[in-house]
Amino acid sequence: MRVLTFALALAAPLVLAEPSARHVEEIHVRDFHTKGIVKREAVAQDGILRICTITNDRPPAALAQVLEADQLKTIPFPAGSLMGDWKRGENIAQSGRGMTWTDPAGTPNGGSCYNCHQLAAKEISFGTLGPTLLAFGKKRGSGADVQKYVYGKIYNAKAYNACSQMPRLGWSGTLTEQQIRDLVAYLLDPASPVNQ
Amino acid sequence: MSGPMKMRATLAAGYTDVRVLMTHPMTTAQSNQPLHFIQSVTVKQNGRTVVEAQISQAVSRNPVFTFRLKGGAKGDKIEVSWLDNKGESNKIEASVA
Amino acid sequence: MRLLVSLVCALPLAAFAQDAKKEIEKYQQMLGEGSPAELWEVQGEELWKKPQGPKKASLERCDLGLGPGKVAGAYARLPRYFKDTDKVQDLESRLVTCMTELQGRSPKEATQRVFGNADRPAEMEYLVAYIVGQSRGHKMAVPNSHPKERAAYELGKKVFFYRAGTWDFSCASCHGETDKRIRMQDLPVLSEREGAQKAYTTWPAYRVSNSQLKTMQWRINDCYRQMRYPEPEFASEATIALTHFMAVTANGAPYRGPGTKR
Amino acid sequence: MNTLRRTLIGAAAVLLLRPFAALAAAWNKDAFGAKTLADALKGIGATDAAASKDLLIEAPQIAENGAVVPVEISSNIPGTTSIAVVIEKNPFPLAAQFDFLDGALPYVKVNIKMGETSDVRAVATAGGRRYAAAKEIKVTIGGCGG
Numbered sequence: 147m148r149v150l151t152f153a154l155a156l157a158a159p160l161v162l163a164e165p166s167a168r169h170v171e172e173i174h175v176r177d178f179h180t181k182g183i184v185k186r187e188a189v190a191q192d193g194i195l196r197i198c199t200i201t202n203d204r205p206p207a208a209l210a211q212v213l214e215a216d217q218l219k220t221i222p223f224p225a226g227s228l229m230g231d232w233k234r235g236e237n238i239a240q241s242g243r244g245m246t247w248t249d250p251a252g253t254p255n256g257g258s259c260y261n262c263h264q265l266a267a268k269e270i271s272f273g274t275l276g277p278t279l280l281a282f283g284k285k286r287g288s289g290a291d292v293q294k295y296v297y298g299k300i301y302n303a304k305a306y307n308a309c310s311q312m313p314r315l316g317w318s319g320t321l322t323e324q325q326i327r328d329l330v331a332y333l334l335d336p337a338s339p340v341n342q
Numbered sequence: 343m344s345g346p347m348k349m350r351a352t353l354a355a356g357y358t359d360v361r362v363l364m365t366h367p368m369t370t371a372q373s374n375q376p377l378h379f380i381q382s383v384t385v386k387q388n389g390r391t392v393v394e395a396q397i398s399q400a401v402s403r404n405p406v407f408t409f410r411l412k413g414g415a416k417g418d419k420i421e422v423s424w425l426d427n428k429g430e431s432n433k434i435e436a437s438v439a
Numbered sequence: 440m441r442l443l444v445s446l447v448c449a450l451p452l453a454a455f456a457q458d459a460k461k462e463i464e465k466y467q468q469m470l471g472e473g474s475p476a477e478l479w480e481v482q483g484e485e486l487w488k489k490p491q492g493p494k495k496a497s498l499e500r501c502d503l504g505l506g507p508g509k510v511a512g513a514y515a516r517l518p519r520y521f522k523d524t525d526k527v528q529d530l531e532s533r534l535v536t537c538m539t540e541l542q543g544r545s546p547k548e549a550t551q552r553v554f555g556n557a558d559r560p561a562e563m564e565y566l567v568a569y570i571v572g573q574s575r576g577h578k579m580a581v582p583n584s585h586p587k588e589r590a591a592y593e594l595g596k597k598v599f600f601y602r603a604g605t606w607d608f609s610c611a612s613c614h615g616e617t618d619k620r621i622r623m624q625d626l627p628v629l630s631e632r633e634g635a636q637k638a639y640t641t642w643p644a645y646r647v648s649n650s651q652l653k654t655m656q657w658r659i660n661d662c663y664r665q666m667r668y669p670e671p672e673f674a675s676e677a678t679i680a681l682t683h684f685m686a687v688t689a690n691g692a693p694y695r696g697p698g699t700k701r
Numbered sequence: 702m703n704t705l706r707r708t709l710i711g712a713a714a715v716l717l718l719r720p721f722a723a724l725a726a727a728w729n730k731d732a733f734g735a736k737t738l739a740d741a742l743k744g745i746g747a748t749d750a751a752a753s754k755d756l757l758i759e760a761p762q763i764a765e766n767g768a769v770v771p772v773e774i775s776s777n778i779p780g781t782t783s784i785a786v787v788i789e790k791n792p793f794p795l796a797a798q799f800d801f802l803d804g805a806l807p808y809v810k811v812n813i814k815m816g817e818t819s820d821v822r823a824v825a826t827a828g829g830r831r832y833a834a835a836k837e838i839k840v841t842i843g844g845c846g847g
Contacts, residue, residue, distance in 0.1 A: 164596075174677060184670070195603060275612075275620070345482065392802050395809075397798075400788060647812075
């Protein structure tokens with residue numbers, strides 16, 4: 147009998163200790179289900195998300211660099227100018243539609259940029275989760291290297307900041323190459339309201 | 343026919359505060375739903391009409407009104423009724439707390 | 440010169456942001472003075488007393504944690520551990536237990552339609568409006584002593600910080616840092632006392648944007664939808680643990696629901 | 702927000718089609734059917750309303766959602782017998798008209814729908830003359846769903 151109570155006593159604190167990362171992931175895979183266009187598998191974590199979760203988004207610098215290099219490889223930088231049409235870019239930045247289980251498949255997705263960022267001065271309804279991008283092109287210019295940085299950051303923000311909260315909009319299939327180029331223009335084109 | 347109403351009539355500094363809630367879709371004729379909104383609201387104090395309102399589909403769904411009636415005393419009978427563009431109606435009565 | 444321009448331009452914006460916050464608080468305060476939520480409470484009380492199901496019983500003997508039929512202050516002490524189900528339950532899962540045990544209804548039927556719409560709200564939404572309204576003014580005192588309550592709290596915290604979904608978000612991605620906004624929407628930090636006390640105590644709430652009183656399970660469901668997650672199971676262990684974590688974090692503050700929101 | 706605006710506009714078309722007889726006789730269908738601010742004011746005989754600072758509009762400058770915007774209007778103009786609420790940019794500017802008979806104070810608080818940012822105008826009738834006040838309310842795109 148004592149052996150049993152000893153085992154229970156041993157087990158008891160384990161129950162009270164923090165659930166393991168694996169256990170938490172298993173709970174998610176069990177308690178979430180496919181709906182509409184969002185598959186159940188989307189609630190499982192890939193390597194970088196496991197590390198970001200375990201390290202509270204602050205992985206050691208060396209590890210962060212490895213992760214960022216890894217993510218950088220996922221970005222297919224198109225050839226030539228990365229500047230699209232800023233007018234289309236504005237609509238993409240304003241739209242929060244797309245990729246939820248109530249969105250029909252195949253419709254163009256929005257970038258939800260205004261949810262987290264300030265961009266054009268005239269839009270008062272902007273978020274503050276991300277840094278302000280007011281006059282971004284005016285401050286940073288719109289040369290090839292800035293275009294490449296902005297394109298890559300939108301495609302996969304984790305290539306530049308391992309545990310960034312910014313969604314990997316290209317990598318996740320949310321935005322097409324052309325939509326990202328239009329956002330690059332919205333940010334960098336001197337004529338864009340972002341730079342007025 | 344429709345969902346409930348709710349009213350609270352209380353005495354305030356020199357007036358009776360009447361807050362009334364109504365269950366009504368106040369639709370603005372979306373493609374599938376026909377136009378359906380309250381058109382008139384009537385407030386009576388001890389049987390005497392004191393407010394007559396004409397409203398439209400620009401009033402929010404499940405309307406909420408607050409009125410102020412001159413003076414008033416505990417036990418006054420307050421009645422609020424509405425009539426919509428389909429001829430449906432509802433009313434509620436409460437005594438001043 | 441360019442720097443000056445951006446400085447000058449930024450200054451009024453900062454001042455504007457402060458006014459905007461004040462004006463939005465005024466909007467919320469005026470909304471709260473007389474809310475259609477009360478119409479849900481009225482109909483919820485009727486359903487609480489209405490005999491239903493094969494056993495033709497009402498829910499008036501339902502034990503929400505303070506004893507059969509005790510409603511006043513019950514929500515301010517949920518989620519909690521219940522001996523009869525040997526589980527930590529939130530209000531909605533507890534109501535399903537009472538529907539099956541007292542009224543003889545099947546779990547499938549009781550959870551058939553838990554999220555309603557403006558034209559036909561769900562029975563659950565009416566019941567929840569009535570019950571939470573009976574906790575208005577009660578201080579949040581959610582128990583966290585039973586081992587299973589503590590386990591739910593720890594799991595809930597892990598769920599709060601768990602990053603996944605199409606866009607790599609966790610709850611903390613938006614509700615993790617003070618003074619943050621999505622568009623004009625202020626984001627309380629739900630993992631800390633002040634933020635949880637401010638937000639948790641105003642849910643469930645009547646949402647003017649869809650003219651309905653929505654429950655906590657719906658709030659979590661719709662947040663996951665906007666986080667681009669797959670759908671959480673209604674009243675699943677993950678959603679109840681998350682609720683328990685936020686509710687315990689909000690302990691000490693008076694419950695102020697049902698709220699009225701955007 | 703544009704969905705709300707479209708539905709309000711949708712109403713414009715349907716209202717004109719509805720057989721007017723079906724609407725309650727007392728209902729001022731001309732004024733409520735007006736699609737411009739000028740016509741709405743004309744419909745309630747308030748084309749030449751004089752601005753008055755004794756006609757108070759209490760409302761938030763910013764509404765998180767145009768579906769429900771709380772507006773509180775009270776008149777300190779002696780002898781006020783009615784207050785109308787007119788929302789300039791709505792497809793139907795005239796939203797409501799309140800007649801206060803003996804026994805009621807010229808005061809009302811009501812939740813209104815606004816299709817977009819607009820001036821909300823109150824028009825009071827006192828001693829047979831019309832007075833007006835206006836306040837701009839910004840309607841923002843709330844929430845994160847977008």
